[in-house]
Amino acid sequence: MSDTPLLSVQDITKTYGARIGCTGVSFDLWPGEVMGIVGESGSGKSTLLGCMAGHLAPDSGRVVFDTRDAGPRDVLAMREPERRMLGRTDWAFVHQNPRDGLRMGVSAGGNVGERLMAVGARHYGQIREAATDWLQRVEIDAGRIDDKPRQFSGGMQQRLQIARNLVTGPRLVFMDEPTGGLDVSVQARLLDLLRGLVRQMGLSAVIVTHDLAVVRLLADRLMVMKDGRVIEQGLTDQVLDDPQHAYTQLLVSSVLQV
Amino acid sequence: MSGFNFAYLDEQTKRMIRRAILKGVAVPGYQVPFASREMPMPYGWGTGGVQVTAACLTPDDTLKVIDQGADDTTNAVSIRKFFQRTAGVAVTERTAEATIIQTRHRIPEAALTADQILVYQVPIPEPLRFLEPRETETRRMHALQDYGLMHVKLYEDIARNGAIATAYAYPVKVEGRYVMDPSPIPKFDNPKLSNSPALQLFGAGREQRIYAVPPFTQVVSLDFDDYPFEASKAPHACDLCGDPGSYLDEVITDDQGGRMFVCSDTDHCATRQAAGHRGRLSPMEAAQ
Numbered sequence: 001m002s003d004t005p006l007l008s009v010q011d012i013t014k015t016y017g018a019r020i021g022c023t024g025v026s027f028d029l030w031p032g033e034v035m036g037i038v039g040e041s042g043s044g045k046s047t048l049l050g051c052m053a054g055h056l057a058p059d060s061g062r063v064v065f066d067t068r069d070a071g072p073r074d075v076l077a078m079r080e081p082e083r084r085m086l087g088r089t090d091w092a093f094v095h096q097n098p099r100d101g102l103r104m105g106v107s108a109g110g111n112v113g114e115r116l117m118a119v120g121a122r123h124y125g126q127i128r129e130a131a132t133d134w135l136q137r138v139e140i141d142a143g144r145i146d147d148k149p150r151q152f153s154g155g156m157q158q159r160l161q162i163a164r165n166l167v168t169g170p171r172l173v174f175m176d177e178p179t180g181g182l183d184v185s186v187q188a189r190l191l192d193l194l195r196g197l198v199r200q201m202g203l204s205a206v207i208v209t210h211d212l213a214v215v216r217l218l219a220d221r222l223m224v225m226k227d228g229r230v231i232e233q234g235l236t237d238q239v240l241d242d243p244q245h246a247y248t249q250l251l252v253s254s255v256l257q258v
Numbered sequence: 259m260s261g262f263n264f265a266y267l268d269e270q271t272k273r274m275i276r277r278a279i280l281k282g283v284a285v286p287g288y289q290v291p292f293a294s295r296e297m298p299m300p301y302g303w304g305t306g307g308v309q310v311t312a313a314c315l316t317p318d319d320t321l322k323v324i325d326q327g328a329d330d331t332t333n334a335v336s337i338r339k340f341f342q343r344t345a346g347v348a349v350t351e352r353t354a355e356a357t358i359i360q361t362r363h364r365i366p367e368a369a370l371t372a373d374q375i376l377v378y379q380v381p382i383p384e385p386l387r388f389l390e391p392r393e394t395e396t397r398r399m400h401a402l403q404d405y406g407l408m409h410v411k412l413y414e415d416i417a418r419n420g421a422i423a424t425a426y427a428y429p430v431k432v433e434g435r436y437v438m439d440p441s442p443i444p445k446f447d448n449p450k451l452s453n454s455p456a457l458q459l460f461g462a463g464r465e466q467r468i469y470a471v472p473p474f475t476q477v478v479s480l481d482f483d484d485y486p487f488e489a490s491k492a493p494h495a496c497d498l499c500g501d502p503g504s505y506l507d508e509v510i511t512d513d514q515g516g517r518m519f520v521c522s523d524t525d526h527c528a529t530r531q532a533a534g535h536r537g538r539l540s541p542m543e544a545a546q
Contacts, residue, residue, distance in 0.1 A: 081402045088406075103410070107417055110410050117413065118406025124416055124482040146417050 004066050006031045006204050007172060012051050012061035014044075020228040021047035025061075027223065027233070031171070034198060034205045036219030036236060038212060038251070044228035045208045046176060052206065053093050053174045054083050065090075065172070088115045092165035096177035098157035101164070102149045108135060108160055109145040115168045134163040138193060155186035159193065166197065173198075173205040179214055191217050212255050216240060224248045265312040265345040271295055275313035275468070279459060282470035287432030288400070289383050294466040304337060304362055305463030307379035311360045314375055314459070315341065320348045322356035327364040327505070327522030334362075353525050363426070365447040367504050367526035370456035372473060378441040380462040383469065385429045385439040405437050408480055416485055425490065430477045437480070438469065445479065446489045446505045452477040494519040499530035500537040 005028035014021035022044035029035050037045045050056035052063050054075060063075045068090065075083060087093070095101035102111050112131040113121070121127050132142045138159040140152075149157050158178065165173065178194065179187040195218055198205055207218055215222055215236055223233040224245065232245040243249045263269065271293075278292035297305040315321070321341055325334035329351040337360060338349050350356050353368040360377040370376060386396045389407045399405065408429050415423045428445035432438050440451055441460060451458065451471060458471040471477060481487040495502040497518040504526055506519040518539050521527035531540070 084402055084404060106410055106414060109417055110414050113413055114406055114410050117409040118404070122409070122481075122483050124413065125484050127413065128417075 004072055005029055005064075006033075006066050007052070007206075008062075008064040008072070009052060010062040010064065012048060012058050012063070014047050014051050014056060014058045020044070021056075022051070022225070022228040025225075025230055027230075029172075029204055029206065031204055032202045033221065034203075034207065034219045036215030036222045037206065037208045037225060038210060038215055038222065039225035040210060040251075043225040045225050047228075048225070049174055049176055049206065049208045053091065054087065055093075085119075088118050089168050090171050092168075092170040092173040094158075094161055094165055094173065094175040094178050096180045098149070098154070098161045101161040102157060104149050107146045107148055108140065108152070111149065111160060111164045112167050115164065119168060130167060134167050135160075137197070138163040139189075153186075155182055155190060158182065158190060162194070162197070166201070166203075169201070171204060173203055175205060175207045175209075177209050177211075178207065179209070179211060187214075194218060212240065212252065224251065262344045264317070265315045265341065266297075267295065267309065267312045271309075272313040275309055278468040279310065279313065279470060282459070282468050283457070283472045285436075286471055286475050287436030287438040287469060289467040289469045291466055292468050294463045297463065299336070299340075301464040302381065303333060304360070304379035306461030306465075306468070307360050307362070307377050307463075308337060308340070308461075309463060310377045310459050310461035310468060311341070311358060312345075314358055314377070315345050315347060317345070317347065319357045320350050320355055322350050322353065322359045322525075324359065324361040324364055324366065324523075326362060327507070328524045330524065351525050352529070363442050363444075364505070364522060365443055365450045367501075367521070367523045368529075370454055372455040374456040376454075376456050376458045378443075378458065378460045380439070380441040380460045380465075380467070383439055383460065383462040383465050383467040385427075385437050400436060403435070405431075408437055409482070412480060412482065412485075416482070422481065422485055422487070428487075429480050431480060432471060432477050433475050434478075438471075438477075440477075444491070444505060445487070446491045448477070448479045448487070449489055492519055495537065496521045496527060496530075497537040497539040499527045499535045499540075501526070501530055501535070 007029040010026050012025045013023045025048055039045050051058040064072045065075050066072050109128060109131040112134050113127040116127050116130060132145060135142055135145060140156055140159055149160055179190055209215060219236045222236040222239045223230050226247050232239060232248045240252055243252050275292060278290045281290045297308055299305060323334040323338040325331040341347055342349055353366040357373060358375045362379045384396055386399060389411055390396050412422055426444050427439055427442045428448055430438050430440050430448060453474050455473050457473055460469045479487040492506045494506060496504055498520050501521060504521045507522045509518050509520060511518055
């Protein structure tokens, strides 16, 4: 495989006034790898994700992405149009709340087609075909292509959001609590679907969650954050089965066993 | 016209509006903010168009005012009177004789010339408004040419209606750069926007925006490859002048389902009738 990391995060720091959002975070993400970031609420994981995805401007640090045309480039130094282009071609962002990631007033087909149209697709039949295909891949009945997302259940909305993001064949997906707010059986189906898609498309992903079960299933590597710092990282099974840091031990032991 | 400066607005205000117009001409399709004034008429009656017209008028101009194609409806009559009173300029109903034409919702059927200025009244200048409610975001989208959303609207149209059902205020792209709302003209008129020898100015009073399409500027209506843009009209000929190619109004004539189709452009219809053209329901034929 290639010897350049797909995404290289170097020493990201973001403060909110005197308070620390996240500080001194560095890691490399390799093609096809899924990285999990866990930690309690307020530990800086969403801030970190926002900085990587270009939603927030970090105070210092670099986010280097291996672009298709120009090789590794610092995303933060890119011009806004380039970053937006990246945001709808090679990158995808799955929000915790599907309402943030979907256009609720636009039909399911329009939602999936938006990214295609944003990169220049101008053939209605082909857009519709791609939308139908993707709805089926995320297990939504193709007959519901003209329904609005508000007529969908929470789990379906989340699957629709995933379809909408993956339709342009991105190489890197950011996920912010993708299973938050869903009940356990729906979560399980969604995880199953995500795992299938990630493996099948060879996606790299960064998944932020507080749910250890999610990272156990999806992530190859794991980073544990507390108070804006990374306190432990390693292979997922290694970190979860043999936690070294006191906080990680607490986190792992506080999972309810059924 | 005592008590008023020429064309109602004071000279400093006209200067400010002319600056906005010049900027609009320099950047075709770009919405230039301007300090819109209170006018002695309600918003929605053409306050933006009136301000642009006032800034362009000279004492030698001949003014024509159109409301939905007609010269004799409330809006047209009152704006024409307004400028007769405040500017004392000559007015006309004939397209060919006018030097400035203020219009609401139509482009005249007669071809315009390089000596004419067409001023549109615009209610909502932002084509992305109903897709993206935030002004900060729509401005950024214009700046970055992020226009995918416009096609989402057309996609929704086809998904719901089987065809692009948008019939007026049909979005256009100006000179390959800015997406623009051509004001609520029927899409039948869209092709006339492109490569027109006349200067076209757009004024939105309430929204405080001016934009422009300079002469001989390319204006393309957005569409899909497999659902191309179509300049549609009612499939009839005018019942008064017999023109098969002009844009038509449908007029209900009785409660038995009787109806007639007449040119929406009254000057065009009158000119043709004066030249001897007759339609299905022309008075002469009806008398026979």
